[in-house]
Amino acid sequence: xxxxxxxxxxxxxxxxxxxxxxxxxxxxxxxxxxxxxxxxxxxxxxxxxxxxxxxxxxxxxxxxxxxxxxxxxxxxxxxxxxxxxxxxxxxxxxxxxxxxxxxxxxxxxxxxxxxxxxxxxxxxxxxxxxxxxxxxxxxxxxxxxxxxxxxxxxxxxxxxxxxxxxxxxxxxxxxxxxxxxxxxxxxxxxxxxxxxxxxxxxxxxxxxxxxxxxxxxxxxxxxxxxxxxxxxxxxxxxxxxxx
Amino acid sequence: xxxxxxxxxxxxxxxxxxxxxxxxxxxxxxxxxxxxxxxxxxxxxxxxxxxxxxxxxxxxxxxxxxxxxxxxxxxxxxxxxxxxxxxxxxxxxxxxxxxxxxxxxxxxxxxxxxxxxxxxxxxxxxxxxxxxxxxxxxxxxxxxxxxxxxxxxxxxxxxxxxxxxxxxxxxxxxxxxxxxxxxxxxxxxxxxxxxxxxxxxxxxxxxxxxxxxxxxxxxxxxxxxxxxxxxxxxxxxxxxxxx
DNA sequence: CGCCAGGTTGATTTCGCTCAAGCAATGTGG
DNA sequence: CCACATTGCTTGAGCGAAATCAACCTGGCG
Numbered sequence: 001x002x003x004x005x006x007x008x009x010x011x012x013x014x015x016x017x018x019x020x021x022x023x024x025x026x027x028x029x030x031x032x033x034x035x036x037x038x039x040x041x042x043x044x045x046x047x048x049x050x051x052x053x054x055x056x057x058x059x060x061x062x063x064x065x066x067x068x069x070x071x072x073x074x075x076x077x078x079x080x081x082x083x084x085x086x087x088x089x090x091x092x093x094x095x096x097x098x099x100x101x102x103x104x105x106x107x108x109x110x111x112x113x114x115x116x117x118x119x120x121x122x123x124x125x126x127x128x129x130x131x132x133x134x135x136x137x138x139x140x141x142x143x144x145x146x147x148x149x150x151x152x153x154x155x156x157x158x159x160x161x162x163x164x165x166x167x168x169x170x171x172x173x174x175x176x177x178x179x180x181x182x183x184x185x186x187x188x189x190x191x192x193x194x195x196x197x198x199x200x201x202x203x204x205x206x207x208x209x210x211x212x213x214x215x216x217x218x219x220x221x222x223x224x225x226x227x228x229x230x231x232x233x234x235x236x237x238x239x240x241x242x243x
Numbered sequence: 244x245x246x247x248x249x250x251x252x253x254x255x256x257x258x259x260x261x262x263x264x265x266x267x268x269x270x271x272x273x274x275x276x277x278x279x280x281x282x283x284x285x286x287x288x289x290x291x292x293x294x295x296x297x298x299x300x301x302x303x304x305x306x307x308x309x310x311x312x313x314x315x316x317x318x319x320x321x322x323x324x325x326x327x328x329x330x331x332x333x334x335x336x337x338x339x340x341x342x343x344x345x346x347x348x349x350x351x352x353x354x355x356x357x358x359x360x361x362x363x364x365x366x367x368x369x370x371x372x373x374x375x376x377x378x379x380x381x382x383x384x385x386x387x388x389x390x391x392x393x394x395x396x397x398x399x400x401x402x403x404x405x406x407x408x409x410x411x412x413x414x415x416x417x418x419x420x421x422x423x424x425x426x427x428x429x430x431x432x433x434x435x436x437x438x439x440x441x442x443x444x445x446x447x448x449x450x451x452x453x454x455x456x457x458x459x460x461x462x463x464x465x466x467x468x469x470x471x472x473x474x475x476x477x478x479x480x481x482x483x484x485x486x
Numbered sequence: 487c488g489c490c491a492g493g494t495t496g497a498t499t500t501c502g503c504t505c506a507a508g509c510a511a512t513g514t515g516g
Numbered sequence: 517c518c519a520c521a522t523t524g525c526t527t528g529a530g531c532g533a534a535a536t537c538a539a540c541c542t543g544g545c546g
Contacts, residue, residue, distance in 0.1 A: 074399040094384045130373035140383035141337045147390035154397045155442025156317040199398025206526055447534060449494055
């Protein structure tokens, strides 16, 4: 519990391709050197926690590889999956900026590699490069936009539509496209987690899955999913003709 | 349509009490002078739009008085009320920072006064004072936190519980407390808007209201609400004993 | 005066939750 | 290596909450 991140190797940030495409892209060479020096990388096994709701904030986490689930607890104490995070994404910046405890938990869904950038280093970087703050600001507004879209979804769409929406998003990230246009993927989450991310019960997800199967729209076998024609899914997102 | 804000008076920002308590609190005297010079204030009648989804972003809006509703359109084209904003709140910073069209609409619910700070001035202010950017960052993370809590609510609580939650929030803002502890308020929104903010139909809100009335928990007469004991409402938020 | 948006109420149906049982895969200790 | 617990998933039955459809009311306003 003392030094989770001490055991990790320390690959350089210079080599990190993802850096070009996220908030760190505004750093100068000198600043990347500082970042690289103050960062530790660690690999997490599936199900392992990166941080827990209520933990003190040690810094921010930058995902190098894998899939991370961000969770919260509802009023009854059930774990609710809020969203998924992927390589290049930064986690825990909220607790860092507000200087408070984590309000969410983050957990590796598959085997994942995550870099921790410790508080003091990040504080220094933010002070030396104001553009970095604006990058985080951009990240926050993007996240806010995603959250608002999700609110819209959960308040206006049916469970079936939301599940289909989720499947499409997952296909985007995890799907393989075959030559004939058919798609397949291995789901990164359990049925229970799929239920919680769309705000329903796992039994309901099971039933919708069974119905999609019966309709030939998608084929499920454990966590394997096969989608013959993605248009069949997309069509369901379009609201009825609305006459 | 050309110069909505030109007609407004121009009270000075120096006199604005709210400034002490929001993002502008980090500005120097000199910077406040610039802010004051580049800002125009305008009063909106109930129902009047401040900006619409899809509009180009003219700058950010700072609420001086009144109650503002922030809306989005769902997939079927219905207006959904996302949240309410109050004096001291800043609107439209997202479109400004991302340099894109507004993704939400803002509309005065009651008669309201709102100040527009135009793009160029704000750009200059952000450049001269990095702390201002961090203030906006804080605002964004706060909004993000609120949005996540709302997702949690809508996915885990019943319509009744969500309506009660809404009533409590509104009481906080709009309620009067009498000497004997009883509370009352004039609702700032229609039943339809209450329905859309908690993600249900207006008929359902009507029915829940009728039930609360029958149970003696709250009394409704048009937009007037009277709550004999607020504890009766609060108790409903607590999840069952959970044995 | 009559129209209209907003609100209420009723009847009906649909959807999704709860409870419950059964099953497969995985893990654990003897 | 087997008995057994555990966890995740599926399926069924019944029920309850809320959506839908529809009629009607009300107050405000041209």
